[in-house]
Amino acid sequence: xxxxxxxxxxxxxxxxxxxxxxxxxxxxxxxxxxxxxxxxxxxxxxxxxxxxxxxxxxxxxxxxxxxxxxxxxxxxxxxxxxxxxxxxxxxxxxxxxxxxxxxxxxxxxxxxxxxxxxxxxxxxxxxxxxxxxxxxxxxxxxxxxxxxxxxxxxxxxxxxxxxxxxxxxxxxxxxxxxxxxxxxxxxxxxxxxxxxxxxxxxxxxxxxxxxxxxxxxxxxxxxxxxxxxxxxxxxxxxxxxxxxxxxxxxxxxxxxxxxxxxxxxxxxxxxxxxxxxxxxxxxxxxxxxxxxxxxxxxxxxxxxxxxxxxxxxxxxxxxxx
Amino acid sequence: xxxxxxxxxxxxxxxxxxxxxxxxxxxxxxxxxxxxxxxxxxxxxxxxxxxxxxxxxxxxxxxxxxxxxxxxxxxxxxxxxxxxxxxxxxxxxxxxxxxxxxxxxxxxxxxxxxxxxxxxxxxxxxxxxxxxxxxxxxxxxxxxxxxxxxxxxxxxxxxxxxxxxxxxxxxxxxxxxxxxxxxxxxxxxxxxxxxxxxxxxxxxxxxxxxxxxxxxxxxxxxxxxxxxxxxxxxxxxxxxxxxxxxxxxxxxxxxxxxxxxxxxxxxxxxxxxxxxxxxxxxxxxxxxxxxxxxxxxxxxxxxxxxxxxxxxxxxxxxxxxxxxxxxxxxxxxxxxxxxxxxxxxxxxxxxxxxxxxxxxxxxxxxxxxxxxxxxxxxxxxxxxxxxxxxxxxxxxxxxxxxxxxxxxxxxxxxxxxxxxxxxxxxxxxxxxxxxx
Numbered sequence: 001x002x003x004x005x006x007x008x009x010x011x012x013x014x015x016x017x018x019x020x021x022x023x024x025x026x027x028x029x030x031x032x033x034x035x036x037x038x039x040x041x042x043x044x045x046x047x048x049x050x051x052x053x054x055x056x057x058x059x060x061x062x063x064x065x066x067x068x069x070x071x072x073x074x075x076x077x078x079x080x081x082x083x084x085x086x087x088x089x090x091x092x093x094x095x096x097x098x099x100x101x102x103x104x105x106x107x108x109x110x111x112x113x114x115x116x117x118x119x120x121x122x123x124x125x126x127x128x129x130x131x132x133x134x135x136x137x138x139x140x141x142x143x144x145x146x147x148x149x150x151x152x153x154x155x156x157x158x159x160x161x162x163x164x165x166x167x168x169x170x171x172x173x174x175x176x177x178x179x180x181x182x183x184x185x186x187x188x189x190x191x192x193x194x195x196x197x198x199x200x201x202x203x204x205x206x207x208x209x210x211x212x213x214x215x216x217x218x219x220x221x222x223x224x225x226x227x228x229x230x231x232x233x234x235x236x237x238x239x240x241x242x243x244x245x246x247x248x249x250x251x252x253x254x255x256x257x258x259x260x261x262x263x264x265x266x267x268x269x270x271x272x273x274x275x276x277x278x279x280x281x282x283x284x285x286x287x288x289x290x291x292x293x294x295x296x297x298x299x300x301x302x303x304x305x306x307x308x309x310x311x312x313x314x315x316x317x318x319x320x321x
Numbered sequence: 322x323x324x325x326x327x328x329x330x331x332x333x334x335x336x337x338x339x340x341x342x343x344x345x346x347x348x349x350x351x352x353x354x355x356x357x358x359x360x361x362x363x364x365x366x367x368x369x370x371x372x373x374x375x376x377x378x379x380x381x382x383x384x385x386x387x388x389x390x391x392x393x394x395x396x397x398x399x400x401x402x403x404x405x406x407x408x409x410x411x412x413x414x415x416x417x418x419x420x421x422x423x424x425x426x427x428x429x430x431x432x433x434x435x436x437x438x439x440x441x442x443x444x445x446x447x448x449x450x451x452x453x454x455x456x457x458x459x460x461x462x463x464x465x466x467x468x469x470x471x472x473x474x475x476x477x478x479x480x481x482x483x484x485x486x487x488x489x490x491x492x493x494x495x496x497x498x499x500x501x502x503x504x505x506x507x508x509x510x511x512x513x514x515x516x517x518x519x520x521x522x523x524x525x526x527x528x529x530x531x532x533x534x535x536x537x538x539x540x541x542x543x544x545x546x547x548x549x550x551x552x553x554x555x556x557x558x559x560x561x562x563x564x565x566x567x568x569x570x571x572x573x574x575x576x577x578x579x580x581x582x583x584x585x586x587x588x589x590x591x592x593x594x595x596x597x598x599x600x601x602x603x604x605x606x607x608x609x610x611x612x613x614x615x616x617x618x619x620x621x622x623x624x625x626x627x628x629x630x631x632x633x634x635x636x637x638x639x640x641x642x643x644x645x646x647x648x649x650x651x652x653x654x655x656x657x658x659x660x661x662x663x664x665x666x667x668x669x670x671x672x673x674x675x676x677x678x679x680x681x682x683x684x685x686x687x688x689x690x691x692x693x694x695x696x697x698x699x700x701x702x703x704x705x706x707x708x709x710x711x712x713x714x715x716x717x718x719x720x721x722x723x724x725x726x727x728x729x730x731x732x733x734x735x736x737x738x739x740x741x742x743x744x745x746x747x748x749x750x751x752x753x754x755x756x757x
Contacts, residue, residue: 067756070420071445082752090748093730158587180530180587182737265530269586269733284417285438286725288756 057300064293083294091291097272100186101302104193104273105254112194113250116201121231123202124209134206137199149263152192182270189271192260197253201246208242209235244314251306255299274299374404375659378428380415385613389678390432396674397665403658423447429653430662435469435644436713437556438721439479441757442648443472449654450476451663458667461686465711469644480647480667482675483682486704487537487641487714488626489525490597490611491604501603507545507573507632514580517603526605527581528593529736532729535585536715537606538577539732540641543570545632549639549710556719558754563747571741573632578739585736608643609701613681624697628704640708643717644685722753 030038067079087094119137123130140148155162156178169175178188212235220230236243258275261267267276278299281292381390387409394405408428415422415432422431423442433439442448455477459467462481470479495501499520504510514524529535544552547566554560555567582593582602590607594614597605605611606629615621628637647666653659665671672684680693683702694702705711716724727749735741 069445069757071424071447079756086749086752090745090752092734092742092745158584177584177587180584182586266532268532268730269530269737272730280726281722284725285419285721287420288722288726288753290756291726291752 060293060296060300063289064297066290068289070287070289079290083290084298086291087294087298093268093272093277094295096270097267097274097277100272101255101257101274103186104190104257105251107190108193108197108250108254112197113201113246115194116198117205119198119202120205120209124206134203138203139199140196141199141203145259145263148192148196148260152188152260152264156188179264180269185264185270189260189264193253193257196260197250200249200253204242204246204249205239208239211242212238244310248307248310251310252303255303274302373658374406375430375653375656375662376406376408376428377662378415378422378431379407379409380412380432382409382411382415385679385681389675392674392678393666393671394662396671397662400665401658401661403661405662423650427650427652429656429659430647430649432645433479433648434713434717435479435481435646436717437719438713438717439648440473441720443474443476443478447651448472448478449649449651450474450478451480451649451654451660452477454480454660454664454667457664458686461667461669461688463687463706465708466644466685469711469713470646478648479644480663481644481685482646482666482672483679483684484642484644484705484711485609485682486626486628486701487541487606487608488628488704489604489606490609490624490626492597492600492620492623493625494623495522495600495603503627504630507630510630511576511580514577514603518580522600523582523596523602524580524604525577525582526593526597526602526607527585527736528588528590529585529733530587530589532733533716533724534590534593534607535732535736536724536728537608537641538574538581539570539728540712540715541606541629542574542577542632543567544635544639544641544710544712545629545637546570546573546634548634549712552639552712553718556715556723558720558723558750561747562750563744567743567746571735571743574735575739578736581736586733608641609683609697610681612697621697622695626697626700635709638708639710639712640704641712641714642705642708643714644711645682646685720754720757722756723750727753 063076064083065079065081066076067082068076123133123137127133143151153161158164158175158177158180161178163178164175167176176184179185216234216238217230220234225233256275257273258267258279261271261273261276262279264271267273267280274295278292278295280286281288281295377390377394379387379390381387390407394407398404410418419433419442424447439448443450450472455467455470458480462470466481467477470477470481472478491501499517501513501517504513517524527535527538540552543555546569547555551560551566555562560566582588582596585593588596590611591614593602593605594607594611596602597611598615598617598620609626612621612624615624628640631637647663649659649663667686669684669686669688669690672686673690676682676684676689677693680695680698683698683705684690691699691702712718715728719728727746731741731746
């Protein structure tokens with residue numbers, strides 16, 4: 001590491017000076033107890049992680065290459081890549097589900113997340129009743145599935161829903177069937193998802209905005225930046241850690257999008273989503289473990305791509321310092 | 322470089338390494354929520370199956386059937402002094418978790434259905450045969466019911482409690498007012514539907530948001546066109562989906578689609594029942610459980626039904642009348658009290674106790690009290706009694722995965738645009754049945 005590179009990094013990002021390592025040997029600064037505590041602190045979460053995340057993951061991957069009725073372990077038979085062939089060629093809901101997941105990601109990234117940011121910026125302005133607005137916008141995140149179902153049913157119902165009532169079509173043959181018409185129900189579901197997601201993003205950004213040093217804004221103001229410039233050139237970049245979290249959350253939310261479509265119609269008829277298909281094939285009477293596992297693996301692989309990319313980029317950059 | 326401090330050389334794992342691990346872990350946790358290993362649901366735990374009593378797992382969670390089974394268990398306790406511990410589970414959960422339930426710690430006796438759904442678990446050895454029970458109760462049941470209670474190995478497994486016929490339900494007053502007549506043939510049905518449409522009524526109520534109700538229309542069209550045996554063989558995948566007979570079913574249905582409620586995909590059967598009650602629809606093809614929705618006695622008295630009209634073969638001999646009843650789990654097979662309980666359910670006495678509370682269904686045992694039957698009940702009972710063939714509904718006669726994962730999306734898309742790919746249905750059926 002050259003000294004020029006070191007100097008380019010702002011002082012607060014530099015590692016605090018510590019005694020340098022002695023060549024050819026390690027500095028022994030850890031007592032036996034330290035080591036025990038450390039190995040427990042690292043080991044227990046690692047074990048939990050292995051047992052609850054990676055083991056089932058690997059088992060799922062394994063099962064995706066088998067045929068199994070889910071009853072007796074002796075019934076497991078190898079199936080090669082047949083399950084993958086099945087979902088990609090013979091399973092009609094699969095490709096619509098992939099498209100819907102992509103649409104979901106685009107919609108959350110381009111509309112829901114910016115909306116959450118906008119709410120956060122507005123509520124950060126010390127307006128009166130800010131706390132109340134925050135609670136209102138955050139409430140959807142805390143609601144249970146059943147409640148969400150009921151709330152949106154009230155909006156979207158065909159004959160006596162609020163939306164058709166406002167459009168003046170309630171009870172007439174022109175009434176839009178928001179949940180039943182497969183050309184509109186994905187948008188209805190996306191609105192409902194935005195309603196949850198924006199509140200979540202808002203809360204995270206509010207926390208982020210509070211953490212931005214006010215002197216940065218003052219400095220920008222002194223330099224003659226207007227509010228928009230201050231926000232986009234100074235405040236937003238200063239929230240980089242939050243931005244990364246938000247990007248990851250948005251991707252994850254769009255990949256595991258499940259609850260809203262599930263309460264509407266269990267993810268059928270225009271609302272196919274990968275996660276709903278996984279549930280359909282793995283849980284319940286319609287259990288086809290091989291196919292369900294293959295779907296889960298597809299979802300896993302898709303999830304891993306952006307997550308690994310982002311995490312490695314983020315942490316990779318920081319580690320270079 | 323040695324002159325500069327290198328963080329990675331310290332023995333302490335850097336804060337960021339830890340964060341990285343945790344971060345990847347958290348992302349992994351959040352991103353992979355649904356994996357195979359999560360499928361095991363905790364079924365209701367069986368509590369104490371001493372010889373003095375038994376545990377009874379019930380999926381009858383709606384108020385009326387729940388109270389009805391309560392009446393049966395009370396009668397059993399009063400008669401024999403043996404206690405019944407009932408574990409009621411919401412019926413969707415009960416059905417969805419049946420696999421893990423039967424492999425975990427099932428109750429001694431539990432509510433279930435006849436047909437493929439029972440035979441499948443019997444074939445897997447998860448149920449206890451009850452031939453000895455049938456020795457005592459056999460005389461109470463017709464041959465058709467006995468056949469429906471038999472497992473794939475020829476042993477008896479099931480005790481029927483009640484069944485309910487599927488048919489077209491309608492409001493007598495509306496039909497009398499408009500001068501509609503019950504159609505005996507499919508052509509007459511279409512003529513009637515055309516007339517209703519001209520009168521500004523949606524001819525045939527229809528709801529398929531939940532996916533399964535449309536299977537009733539499919540089953541009846543299939544049985545009326547190709548016969549009962551073809552229905553059974555198709556459901557068991559002994560017949561291919563990719564053949565003219567199946568295409569004909571969908572082609573025939575296509576002629577009916579314009580008369581069925583166009584809002585079907587957005588409503589549940591309860592919504593459709595309300596539409597029938599409100600005289601917005603002329604008739605509604607559903608099981609007789611539809612009458613549970615008509616809480617107003619005057620409306621209920623105004624409801625009648627007719628069997629699905631004949632089309633090509635077997636007239637109206639086949640009726641779709643799913644049978645609900647009890648099974649004994651493998652574990653429950655060792656419990657004498659549980660066997661006694663199943664034998665008790667096979668008596669008119671027990672079925673009367675049930676029917677007293679839940680009268681939307683028809684008791685299956687001969688000699689069950691019919692004196693309290695409404696004319697509609699009587700008609701339902703006669704329809705079943707006179708039927709030569711009793712089918713169990715597609716999702717009970719076929720592999721559940723076929724019904725849930727294949728037929729529901731296929732029928733929903735058929736309702737949407739009137740097209741169906743029978744080749745694809747066959748391809749899916751092949752894979753799913755092979756996996757069992």
